[in-house]
Amino acid sequence: MEGKGEEEKNPRENRFFVAVHVGAGFHSPSNEKALKSVMNRACLAAASLLSQKPGSSSSSSYPHRCLDAVSAAIQDDPCTNAGRGSNLTEDGNVECDASIMDANSGAFGGVGAVPGVRNAIKIATCLAKEQMIGSSLLGRLPPM
Template sequence: MEPKIIVHGGAWTIPPERQKAHIDGCREAVERAWPMLQRGASALDAVQTAVNVLEMDPTFDSGRGAVLNSDGQIELDASIMDGRDLNFGAVAAVRRFMTPVDIARKLMETEFCFLVGEGAERFAREQGLKECDPRALVTERELKLFETICNQQGYCTHDAFKPVPQGTVGAVAIDRYGNMAAATSTGGTPGKRPGRVGDAPICGAGVYCDNLLGGASATGFGEGIIRTLMCRSACDYLAQHDAMTAARMGIELLHARVQGHAGLIMLNSKGEYGLFHNTDHMAHAYVLPDGSVHASVHRDA
């Protein structure tokens, strides 16, 4: 089977001066992971690598560059899922590791699925993963946004149509053996309550993958995505619809039931792409049939 990979870097109203960085970052993630798939790497390795690239890129709300919560701290969430056997790993409220998807991947080798906070970080240390100073995650851009939030009463981050970072990242891949994987990683929403967990680490909400159907990764306002289990719902639509239609139906379900705004990337078991968003933009990239990479912030570009 011809391998495929698609990534996203957030669904929101991306200011013009930041669009190129989002496009370039998504392109780089695909360009790093795609050759691995061509050489026979697993879909799991490919999505982990792609998400790592995005976590280390300060453009996005994940890892370095993540938004700050109301205490001025960064708390990261991430997940990864194997479509072969539905194995799943997730972490939440991680503060000292730049690439939390790596912790989630290690967790898949245990009997557990989900660790949070200090427990997740202790596990990461036991696994020999590299710890970082929390200050290494903070960017000047997010410090300025934090000051704006602190000084502006009634500031609302749940508005998809203003330039508030919602740069959650994710990837979905299928390898040459027909196995699929998906991963999602985020810093959450600006000014969130400490301890808040969004959709990214929740199986069926911000990520889902099943070889029998397909895989999906979401980006947007997590509370609505959780309430509709949007990624699982979109994958269920793949039983009767093509990937583009299933992605659109997943977003339409979100908006109809909870008035939510988000973006969604997908692959079905045939290796067909799906993507849809009801925000102004969604940064994304994927491999074209000729091996080149398409990257954009518009679904119709």
């Protein structure tokens, strides 16, 4: 019997599933092609990070890699309101919201009504990673 490769020893080790959506509500059928393209780009962005072998120079630790994959999938695009400002405030200003959570550790990050930020998910991701690292906060609650 021949020796098995690393991936064959543990076939579930590098398996993942990526699902995305482009927001709730009505989407015009005329935008269908563009929205499918956005979803495809988001899935490929996440999958490219998740498919990296652990320990490679460009990959981060597993929990951080998962958060990074979600963050990479959620980037601004002209077809959706992600990174473009969600809905405008009553004053006509752009304020973004974003949140992210790691199910294994329970670490989370979220921001709301943030002005002047193109991708609020990046801030939320940094906050979640800080919780996972457990940086010294001298007994204070971590920012959220």
